[in-house]
Every structure is written in C-alpha cells, then in structure tokens.
Amino acid sequence: MKYVCKLCGYVYDPAEGDSDGGIKPGTAFADIPDDWVCPVCGAGKADFEPE
Amino acid sequence: MLKAQEIKKDVYWIGAVDYESRNFHGYSLSPRGTTYNNYLILDEKKTIFDTVKPEHAGFSLERLASVINPAEIDYLVINHAEADHAGALPDFIAACRPECVFCSPMGQKALEGHFRAWKNWPLKVVKSGDVISLGKRSVHFLETRMLHWPDSMFSYIPEDRLLFSNDAFGQNIASSERFADEISREVLLSAMSEYYHNIVLPYSQQVLKVLAQVGEMGLDIDMIAPDHGLIFRGKEDAAFVLKTYRRFAEQKPGKRAVIVYDTMWYSTQTMAYAVAEGLGAAGVPARIMSLKDNHHSAVMSEVARCGLVMVGSPTHNNGILPFVSGFLTYMKGLRPQNRLGGVFGSFGWSGECVKIISERLADMGFELPADPVKVKYVPDAESLEQCFALGLTLGRALEAKCG
Ligand SMILES: Cc1cc2nc3c(=O)[nH]c(=O)nc-3n(C[C@H](O)[C@H](O)[C@H](O)COP(=O)(O)O)c2cc1C
Ligand SMILES: [Fe+2]
Ligand SMILES: [Fe+2]
Ligand SMILES: [Zn+2]
Numbered sequence: 001m002k003y004v005c006k007l008c009g010y011v012y013d014p015a016e017g018d019s020d021g022g023i024k025p026g027t028a029f030a031d032i033p034d035d036w037v038c039p040v041c042g043a044g045k046a047d048f049e050p051e
Numbered sequence: 052m053l054k055a056q057e058i059k060k061d062v063y064w065i066g067a068v069d070y071e072s073r074n075f076h077g078y079s080l081s082p083r084g085t086t087y088n089n090y091l092i093l094d095e096k097k098t099i100f101d102t103v104k105p106e107h108a109g110f111s112l113e114r115l116a117s118v119i120n121p122a123e124i125d126y127l128v129i130n131h132a133e134a135d136h137a138g139a140l141p142d143f144i145a146a147c148r149p150e151c152v153f154c155s156p157m158g159q160k161a162l163e164g165h166f167r168a169w170k171n172w173p174l175k176v177v178k179s180g181d182v183i184s185l186g187k188r189s190v191h192f193l194e195t196r197m198l199h200w201p202d203s204m205f206s207y208i209p210e211d212r213l214l215f216s217n218d219a220f221g222q223n224i225a226s227s228e229r230f231a232d233e234i235s236r237e238v239l240l241s242a243m244s245e246y247y248h249n250i251v252l253p254y255s256q257q258v259l260k261v262l263a264q265v266g267e268m269g270l271d272i273d274m275i276a277p278d279h280g281l282i283f284r285g286k287e288d289a290a291f292v293l294k295t296y297r298r299f300a301e302q303k304p305g306k307r308a309v310i311v312y313d314t315m316w317y318s319t320q321t322m323a324y325a326v327a328e329g330l331g332a333a334g335v336p337a338r339i340m341s342l343k344d345n346h347h348s349a350v351m352s353e354v355a356r357c358g359l360v361m362v363g364s365p366t367h368n369n370g371i372l373p374f375v376s377g378f379l380t381y382m383k384g385l386r387p388q389n390r391l392g393g394v395f396g397s398f399g400w401s402g403e404c405v406k407i408i409s410e411r412l413a414d415m416g417f418e419l420p421a422d423p424v425k426v427k428y429v430p431d432a433e434s435l436e437q438c439f440a441l442g443l444t445l446g447r448a449l450e451a452k453c454g
Contacts, residue, residue: 007197007257041201042157042194 002051003029008041011051053113055091056229058282059211059274063091065099065114066278067107070225076135078381079249079348083242084225087135088278090215091115092208095186098126099143100206100215101136101278108139112146121146126183128190129154130204130217132161136278144172151175153183155194158202177204193268195219195261197254205261212273219261220292221279222246231281231288240295241352242280247299248355249348253386255300262297302388304358306453308337308446311350312363313372318397318429319363325435326361326395329442335359335449337442342374347381354382359391359449360417361442362408366398371407379411391452392417393445395424395438402427420448 003012012018012032017025020039023032034045055063066088075081087103089111097119103111115121124147129137132154140162144152152174154162159176162169177183179194193205198219206215222242228234251258265272275283275292283292308330314320323339330337340350354360362379364371392412396404405423413419421444426434 007254008201041196042155043196 001029003048004051005038005041005043006047006049007043008038010038010040012048053110053117055114055118058090058229058276058284059213061093062208062211062213063093063114063118064229064276064282065089065091065111067103067110068225068227069104069107072223072225075223076250079351080346081223083223083238085223085279086225087111088276088280088282089136090276091118092185092188093119094188096125096184097123098128098185098190099124099147099149100128101130101217102127102139102143104135105138105142108142111139112142115146122148124148125150126185127152128206128215129158129162130206130215131200131278132158132165132202133200133218134165136217137162137165141166141168149173153177153190153192155192155202155204157194157196157200158204161200161202193261193264196257198257198261199251199254207270207272209271212271214270214272214275214289216275216277218250218278219258220275220283220296221277222281224280226281229282231283232285234281239281243295244299244355245348245352246279247296248351248385251299253384255302255386255388258296258300262293262300265293299355304389304391304449304453305356306335306449307357308335308359308361308449309350309353309357310337310339310361310363311342311375311378312339312395313342313365313374314363314397315365315367315372316429318426319365319395321430321435322395322397322424322426322438323361323363325430325438326363326393326442329439329444330359330446331442332439333443333446333450335446337361342372342378347378350378351382351385354387354390358389358453359393359445360387360412361393361395361445362412363395364404364408365396366402366404369401369403371396371404375408379408379415383411383415386415388416390417391445391449392419393421393423393441394419395426395441397426397428397430399428418452421445
C-alpha cells in the first residue's frame, strides 16, 4: 500500500522504495525503520497516512 | 546613509523596505508593498538572522555597516532558503566571510538547489532542539516544516525573550514604522489575514502543531520578529499574534459570503446581483467580485472571512471562463476548510458551466447545500427569482452552519 506525507504530499510507493533514504524497492511502509524521514520535507514516519 | 534600527539591546533590524512591490512571489498582490526583514545580534558571536531579496542586498549591507564592519560577522542563520530571505546570501557571505552558516536539514537541501556555490560555504545543519551559544545569549532552533516550505525554521533567543519567526506572522506592509503597535490595528489585521490566506492557509494543520509546540515548550516571548512587515513587541502583542494565527488556522466559518464570477455578455453578472439580494434577505452580508476587476489573491483575502463562496461562470466552449477556472485552481491549492459553496451561470445551448464548477468545489471539500441555478441566455424575471432564492437558501444554510 502507498502512504502519503500529511505535511507535504510526498507519496511513498513500496514498489519504488526511497533510494536516498536507503529503502530498497519492495519494502512495505511498515518495514521502514522508525528513524526514516520524508525525503521531501523531513517529516517523521508518524506523519504518513495510507493514500 | 541607511541605518540599522535597534529593536532590543544589541539586537538590530537591518532589513529592506520595498515600497514599490505590488507583486508578492509572482502570484499574489501586495498592494501596500512589503519588507524583507533581517536582524543582527551583537554578542561575543556577531550573528545575522536571514538576508533579503537579492536586489535589496546593498541596502541591508549598508544598514549592517552602520553598526559594525561586516567582516566582523561570525555567524549567519538562514531560517528559510526562499529568494526573498536567502537570495542575498552570496552577497552576505562575500561581505561577512562567516565562520558558520546555520540552516535546517531541509534548508541544506534547499540551499543546494538554489546556489551552485553552496559547496564552498561553511554550512552547519541544526535541528529542532539544537542550541548554539552566542556568548551571553543562546539561539534555540525549532524546525517548522511546511510553514511554509520544508526548510522553514524559527530561531528563539530565550535571554531576550525574542522569536525570529521568518515567514510566519508576516504581513505585506512597507512602512517606516517598525513595530505593529505603531500602526492601525485594522490595517495590521487585514494585512496579516491577506498574507495568511494567500500563503500559509494550506498548512493550517502545521500551524496548529507549531502553536501547540510553542505552548508545550512554555517559551517566554515578548517580541516576535517576522521577516515581512512589522515586529510585535511586548507580551500582549506576542500573545495577540499567536491567538490570531490559531483563529486563522481553525477556520471557523464566517457569516459572510463572497460572490465570485466572470461574464461575457453580463447575464451571469446580472445573476450575481440577484443572488446577492437573496443573501441580503437572509441577513448575510455579501460582496460581489468580478474576476476581471479583482485579482485572485484579492478574492482569496475576501474568502478568508466568508463561510460561503458563490461561484458563477457562463458556459464557454463547453467549459467555464478561464479566469474562473484559474481562480478555482488557486483556491484549491490553498485548501480552505469548513465552507459552503453555491453555483450559478448562464449558457446558450450545452450549459456545462454549473456542473463543472460544482464538481470542482465538491472536490475541494465544499458543501453544496442547494442545486445550482443555470439560465438559458439572458435571465428573465422568473430566473432572477431563482437566483434570489438560491441566495436566500444558501444564506440560511450558512446561518445554520455558523450556529
Ligand atoms: C507559495 C509557494 C508554494 C510552493 N509550493 C510548492 C509545492 O507545493 N510543491 C513544490 O514542489 N514546490 C513548491 N514551491 C516551490 C517552487 O516551485 C520553486 O521555488 C520553483 O523553483 C519556482 O520556480 P519559478 O522560479 O519558475 O517560479 C512553492 C513556492 C512558493 C513560493
Ligand atoms: Fe517563504
Ligand atoms: Fe518570505
Ligand atoms: Zn513530507
């Protein structure tokens, strides 16, 4: 499932991951480490909600 | 000849006043001009907070030089990378040769995106909660992400009970007065609202979060110095600003209406006037704003105080007029909440106008308690009665919503 950042609108797509943040493609949102931050605005994981 | 202005002991305003500016950020009007405020603190570490718009670099550097040789500056703090505050950063770095340039984590990314020379700059990233010492004073940083850019940050000086708030709490007012208590409160509030509703509004949830954080941290504040417009001095005015932003962010619907329209042959305009009569009969004050005569940002400043937005357009090439479409795009981006909408328009043969506007308002979360009124060609007395009834119904619905 995709997750969207409530602060800036960035969408985390598990199929793509987040290469800058060291998240491999195929990583489910739940499996992302808790200290990961939104690559666009720096918001924490808690600021994301299902798209 | 330009002088720095001391706003607290050893704290100076060194900004630029732009009386000519009528166009803020290239998309909204600033009828009263604006200022780009930046500040200097003389302590063991001589520190500048923010710069100005690049064209105004010389003015700010001149004010700086009126109190200190720029080469003696130790630190720059960049609370926001946007051009009106960091645009003159290359000039300040050249003149001051600072030991450190402090910015937020997102600030570093934004500076990298704006300035190719950033690699040669002594950037130092600070996060929420980080503190640096200036000698007698300290600077506490608070990231205010998406208020209104990812990199936005506050700097708080507890020893001076002073908050540098960057874009937050700004107003587009060019003036020789520096303090909010020196001008009319009505003009001040109107400028605060115009600024909030054309820049900050989409981030109202973050505003509430930051206000809660400031409350929790128990910050003792008796001066709030934003980067545009006037400075708030004294505990009372500091509290006034925070309270005003809470009110703006909460977006309780106002018992007023704005009727926004464009027209080709005046049928939709005639309808707008009939709608206004109906609103009047319901006891709801209304302002009619033609999009040919009013810029979208001026309309948005009116939407600020209105719980009801009525939108009218004739049908044009199976769609709506471009100014109406542009206004709807603009308003959608600003994400107004808790509002009622109403729709009307004239048409000739296909009449898509009201359906398109209704869908776009619904998509923005507007409640549409009444069916739109659509009139073939020129409205007759009966169709104007329908417009009157639309105004009356929506006026009553607004009354009920406002409680
Ligand atoms: C009020 C305002 C809102 C903005 N909103 C966004 C946004 O939602 N997403 C984004 O990617 N950039 C946003 N930006 C950043 C601009 O797109 C960016 O500064 C861009 O470089 C401006 O290009 P220009 O020089 O052609 O105007 C915004 C800028 C401003 C001033
Ligand atoms: Fe800004
Ligand atoms: Fe600004
Ligand atoms: Zn984000």
